[in-house]
Amino acid sequence: xxxxxxxxxxxxxxxxxxxxxxxxxxxxxxxxxxxxxxxxxxxxxxxxxxxxxxxxxxxxxxxxxxxxxxxxxxxxxxxxxxxxxxxxxxxxxxxx
Numbered sequence: 001x002x003x004x005x006x007x008x009x010x011x012x013x014x015x016x017x018x019x020x021x022x023x024x025x026x027x028x029x030x031x032x033x034x035x036x037x038x039x040x041x042x043x044x045x046x047x048x049x050x051x052x053x054x055x056x057x058x059x060x061x062x063x064x065x066x067x068x069x070x071x072x073x074x075x076x077x078x079x080x081x082x083x084x085x086x087x088x089x090x091x092x093x094x095x096x
Contacts, residue, residue: 024073025073025074028073029070031066035063036063038055039056039060039088042056043056056088056091056092060088060092067082
């Protein structure tokens with residue numbers, strides 16, 4: 001039996017399926033976990049170089065954006081994640 005759907009039809013069916021939200025949420029969560037690993041590593045350093053400081057700020061911004069998008073794709077409460085990100089933000093306050 002030959003599958004007769006075009007690639008466009010297959011993508012449309014995938015995007016409209018319920019499992020697609022789960023797949024997106026899983027990938028977003030993996031990215032968020034990676035951000036936390038980076039933030040923890042950089043936060044443990046006593047002094048950040050200019051490059052590390054920029055990486056810290058960019059990673060923090062990206063993690064906050066991921067948190068917002070994850071709220072759209074899941075029913076999970078992201079308050080704990082936001083609190084943890086706020087703790088990392090305090091490092092920036094201490095830098096100035």
